[in-house]
Amino acid sequence: RRRGYAEAVFCEGKSPAQLRAIATALRERHADGAPAGARTLFTRADEERAAAILDVLPDARHEPEARLLAWPPEPPEPTGGLVVVACAGTSDLPVAREAELTARYLGRRTELVVDVGIAGLHRILARVDTLRRAAAIVVVAGMDGALPGVVAGLVSAPVVAVPTSVGYGASFQGMAALLTMLNSCAPGVGVVNIDNGYGGGHLAAQIAAPRPE
Amino acid sequence: RRRGYAEAVFCEGKSPAQLRAIATALRERHADGAPAGARTLFTRADEERAAAILDVLPDARHEPEARLLAWPPEPPEPTGGLVVVACAGTSDLPVAREAELTARYLGRRTELVVDVGIAGLHRILARVDTLRRAAAIVVVAGMDGALPGVVAGLVSAPVVAVPTSVGYGASFQGMAALLTMLNSCAPGVGVVNIDNGYGGGHLAAQIAAPRPE
């Protein structure tokens, strides 16, 4: 397990049979009781893959919108600072939820802020208080990818920007949003891969982790 | 002359000698008096090229920041609606001024709004009244190129977005800003070529032109 954090299994490109085998190995490794702190996340699991995992680990928590499963199902008691995850609309929600749940299972308190696109600034201005309470903010955005830069201009906390492949044409599968975020006028924005909600939530959880001393 | 509008000479890639010849031909064509309505704009003229033109047409108006010369020097009496040109900072100013002067020489009233980047929303919100008085708005932006989308969300008038090559690294000489603008979440944004202040001002002047009837 990487430095004390939950282990992740990336399900895309693995067959249901392969996932069943991974889940079985996991269950057997922990046959003698609830593993203390040894949580596993299954990410990017579609319905078929989720079913294969639940077959073997029926008590796993399944979050279909985020395409994520966690086993054992309970997240750890939260420590450290608050992680806020923000996005503009329903299309970006699966990635935003993946980020939020990852941060939650890595041990942070989380809050989700939706429907805050830059085409209607009043909505994001109305949520500034929530954003300012965060120790780390994940901002998920497709199309023009402009939201993280606007958020970073409103707060002092680090912003983790997650571009999504939402869009069409000249969005080039998230490339446009990615470039926007890398060119953000406001400093304080770190970018992860397109659609990488897991990575965004993981980085935010690390940023908001309780300080060692 | 294109359908009643000023003629433009693109000076980049022309030698001072070639420009001197063009200016001479122009002067000779109008040797018998002030041409009524036959205005010529010289765009993208650096100091050396400007000097060559002024040599032949000493009464031309020279705007060094916009790298533009106009002859005859007086813009026409303004008609139609107001054209507002907005940009974030000093780096984008040459392109913004080129857009403004082009619109002015095509016969529109113009206003310039500077220092309204998206990293500080209060500044742009403070200028909403000006923006709402416009019949057409030119928004010039480099780096993340997010400003036109924010402006389009605040007004009903058409927004002409001009990406600039201001930036470095993953701005890819204006490509990042261009893609952001094409993917704008708010409708009502038409995009022109990178650094094309002339084209942006021209289109805005057409949009704000007096209606034929």
Added chain:
Amino acid sequence: RRRGYAEAVFCEGKSPAQLRAIATALRERHADGAPAGARTLFTRADEERAAAILDVLPDARHEPEARLLAWPPEPPEPTGGLVVVACAGTSDLPVAREAELTARYLGRRTELVVDVGIAGLHRILARVDTLRRAAAIVVVAGMDGALPGVVAGLVSAPVVAVPTSVGYGASFQGMAALLTMLNSCAPGVGVVNIDNGYGGGHLAAQIAAPRPE
């Protein structure tokens, strides 16, 4: 509703269930009678998604070719100037019709000009009169994307260029047409995203809107 214009729901990437929920919310908001001026457009709706919407809003107008639904079905009484939409052939027609209907539902008179490719100039020259009556022209083109530049050279009105993904090979899903349009030799061309008929029609409707005073 954005500044007095119709609201739009982008159906691609939303499930039929999600669209049914959106349609239901809409119907309930306006349960007490015909909403005055509160029109909603459903764009990019394939057959399955259209059926889900019609299930809830059986009186919605469905235009399958344009993949568009409007509710309430009647467009507003037209005001402002004429919007002409032009394209070369049947492949570009879905996007062209989406642009035309959007402009119509935003309150403009519209006219459609088809079969005017640049490989046969006589056809476009035969339609110059129609083009010159427009307050705004939407030109839709794939492959070489050269049509908007040719049209802009023939008229004084602003041209909104919509590149389409029609083509193959080095058309790169509309990228070639997009670049052509951004590099148009004739000024007066504003470009929107690839296949963005909705955005093109919206911008044209704004350009041709009745002047405030």
Added chain:
Amino acid sequence: RRRGYAEAVFCEGKSPAQLRAIATALRERHADGAPAGARTLFTRADEERAAAILDVLPDARHEPEARLLAWPPEPPEPTGGLVVVACAGTSDLPVAREAELTARYLGRRTELVVDVGIAGLHRILARVDTLRRAAAIVVVAGMDGALPGVVAGLVSAPVVAVPTSVGYGASFQGMAALLTMLNSCAPGVGVVNIDNGYGGGHLAAQIAAPRPE
């Protein structure tokens, strides 16, 4: 010498010293009199490189605008069909002239048609007679690169399209023009490399060559 045609020396990236050596070798190979049919073209020679060549071959023909030198200076007696070279403006002229002179030195009659951009269709329509007399047409264009497709729609002869790096921003050093030409709606267009006037003129000369029988 490649199959009976003139040999070419590409001067860009060769030092004046290297070119002087090449010219000397050439002069010595033909010390005993005028070489019958063994013509050499020096292409892409700037002033400094041209001077080095003229130093050794003072009777070479130097065409500075086309950055080309030919030795021996006289082109062959023309045979085969007419090659017409067309372009929109002065910026494309160096490449157009390189194409024309190459075709001329490979043994074709040539004609140059300038100032025929697509933003003013009447000019190109006025030259259709000339275009229709050609056995092969070279069309040189930068920026939107739309001219070859328009020409190909007007004639039956093959069109050789030469994209140029003229333009800025989203012209991407000729990439936009190149893609336009590859996606030409009219068939009958073959494309060569960006700024490759030599290659365009060579191909046209081959197309218009006298038939073997």
Added chain:
Amino acid sequence: RRRGYAEAVFCEGKSPAQLRAIATALRERHADGAPAGARTLFTRADEERAAAILDVLPDARHEPEARLLAWPPEPPEPTGGLVVVACAGTSDLPVAREAELTARYLGRRTELVVDVGIAGLHRILARVDTLRRAAAIVVVAGMDGALPGVVAGLVSAPVVAVPTSVGYGASFQGMAALLTMLNSCAPGVGVVNIDNGYGGGHLAAQIAAPRPE
């Protein structure tokens, strides 16, 4: 009909119903007897689309490998020079055959040379005689796209290069082959769009056409 040549209908992206309508219109236009010289080619027709066309025009010639149909079925009596079409292997054959049949239906004699890849030079050297008899050569190649340059070095006739999307990974759907061809070391190569067998055959037929006088 474009300047005396066969008309082409591009079937990709048209529905079977649309094609049936086009075929019906065609049949009706020529109800009164065999059209003299008015040939139509249907290109890129998969099995379903071909069936729709044959439904209406049962006597059309169908070449499934080339995905092409011709009506009326007989090609014209050949005139002009020979068109040779060459490619390396079976993967490129559909495009090569599309080129050959197009040239054939535009009135040229044609010959097909297959299995001449650059990884085995002896095979292409064994076919030099055939290549040298051609008035125009179409070379079709995917992957490294090196074949047209090798052929152009062996002959005096113009070479029309058709890149194909055959390959994977860094072939980028034909982009790699396209760039190779544009950068061909040997002059005399004109390039058309990726997979554009129709365009390649059309251009070759124009090059090899009987000279007007």
Added chain:
Amino acid sequence: RRRGYAEAVFCEGKSPAQLRAIATALRERHADGAPAGARTLFTRADEERAAAILDVLPDARHEPEARLLAWPPEPPEPTGGLVVVACAGTSDLPVAREAELTARYLGRRTELVVDVGIAGLHRILARVDTLRRAAAIVVVAGMDGALPGVVAGLVSAPVVAVPTSVGYGASFQGMAALLTMLNSCAPGVGVVNIDNGYGGGHLAAQIAAPRPE
């Protein structure tokens, strides 16, 4: 001043005269004594621009390798966690030092780790203790850009990855390194723009900032 942090002036693309004006305005704003907490950084200042600034603010601290000036010259008393900046070699040092000094002037303790490329793993393994003491690590790398992923696999702290334009050929001015970092196998990596040492140091300083409570 952005939320309590130092203000930055990006000097690239500003003339010495413009910088002299900015420096003068700054000096005048604080004429009455040392500004408490109001530090300004001048970034990307070459020798000529640095001289212009030092002309007006002779007591500014100038760090030529990092192309940075700070005024007033003393950094604040450090608070929060340690920021470690790591890079492979001397070519990346200017960007690494820009990151380190930015973090230092934003109030963090900093340490620099150089000569730790991935081609010699023992060197980086020898520095793991230092890396593990950090609250935030900035990893600067050009060419293959693989170092941040290796570091992230060794520590629990967040890693800010700064790609540089160091390299040639297929490094595409830092694009290759940027992509590597975005695709890092180890989670916990946030990426900023190419050569953006300022942004990397700023984000790390925010991550390592003292917690509000």
Added chain:
Amino acid sequence: RRRGYAEAVFCEGKSPAQLRAIATALRERHADGAPAGARTLFTRADEERAAAILDVLPDARHEPEARLLAWPPEPPEPTGGLVVVACAGTSDLPVAREAELTARYLGRRTELVVDVGIAGLHRILARVDTLRRAAAIVVVAGMDGALPGVVAGLVSAPVVAVPTSVGYGASFQGMAALLTMLNSCAPGVGVVNIDNGYGGGHLAAQIAAPRPE
């Protein structure tokens, strides 16, 4: 057969019928007994294509994970040096196994090293002995593609790097891994096409071949 090595048939893009014909021709060519040294590999064969081949050549060896078939089934007696194939995880295994089997059928001893990603350096350090016994090493990696550079820094033998399309978003179907490998800081890395396990194994087998003398 290419210079004494096994012949390969690339099955992707060939129909089962075409493969059946190729297999039949092969069987007939060798009807009179086991071909000495004339081995054929069928690469990139999915289940349907493999079945077609096994239909005709029932004794062929089928390796489904590597999507490879060999006939006759026995590899040659190994000669030359050892080829080691290394990769990080299960996603890259099909390509790694294709490389290993190709090298094996070309006559080399092979060893497979899996689960050695750069995010956990201890695993690769634990396998250094195996890597140092190799005469040639194939390293297969997707996503960040950093593994070959790390391996090359640990050994003296040549490293053949095979990028894979494993990843998502900014991995751009293997492009990111490819660029990383081309920019490897450690010398001694030769790169082949994305997902080209066959080519990687072939090159490694040539490198490790017995020396002629």
Added chain:
Amino acid sequence: RRRGYAEAVFCEGKSPAQLRAIATALRERHADGAPAGARTLFTRADEERAAAILDVLPDARHEPEARLLAWPPEPPEPTGGLVVVACAGTSDLPVAREAELTARYLGRRTELVVDVGIAGLHRILARVDTLRRAAAIVVVAGMDGALPGVVAGLVSAPVVAVPTSVGYGASFQGMAALLTMLNSCAPGVGVVNIDNGYGGGHLAAQIAAPRPE
């Protein structure tokens, strides 16, 4: 020193002062006599940088065409197999010579084959004997980059392909040649970075190294 091979100092992007310091450190490390086997190569050294190095190490061997210096000047006694370096013309010679000298200083016998472009196959066929004597072949090529694939089809030895930035327009600074080489139809080609003569020579020297046993 990397596993027994010469150390290399990449001079591009290092100042003459930095190089003088590196050379001084080197000289001091070996003050007590000729270092046995500890050779250093300075690569990509222009005239100014070479002078700085020669200032400190006057007995270094300087090869200006290859932009390379070696110290101590004598290459080791050659062992292992022959390395042949091939290229088409004078433009690629600097990179080819850099490859050859690198292989020579790493301890191999080398031979240079120039003027073997694919546009004249007879020249390369005339050199097949030389090519077949090699244990490893480096093929250097710009523009279409087709030469390595042709060579690989003629020999059994591994081919190291070095793309160069020689070319213009759609050669995209060596990108076109790079892609051609990655898509080579003949197996047995490993590719290194654009213009990376050092890397190509290094890899070839490793391939041709004496076998450990």
